[in-house]
Amino acid sequence: MINLLAAASLDLNEAWNLSWGEGIQFILVLAFVYWLKVKIDTRAGLGKKKLRQLKTVIKEAIIEAKDVDTIHSN
Numbered sequence: 001m002i003n004l005l006a007a008a009s010l011d012l013n014e015a016w017n018l019s020w021g022e023g024i025q026f027i028l029v030l031a032f033v034y035w036l037k038v039k040i041d042t043r044a045g046l047g048k049k050k051l052r053q054l055k056t057v058i059k060e061a062i063i064e065a066k067d068v069d070t071i072h073s074n
Contacts, residue, residue: 018026
């Protein structure tokens with residue numbers, strides 16, 4: 001894996017002269033970095049924030065449903 005990452009480091013002046021192999025390695029490195037970013041974001045609490053928002057919406061829906069039931073039962 002280290003050799004793959006080392007082979008993907010290019011001279012910026014020659015970035016337009018990529019071979020197919022180097023291009024594939026570059027795409028794999030970009031995919032890995034994106035995957036790592038998603039993992040870090042999820043563990044940093046961004047996933048928990050969405051979960052809290054979903055719980056709030058569900059609680060509000062239950063409360064509204066109970067209110068509608070009490071109105072219709074009267």
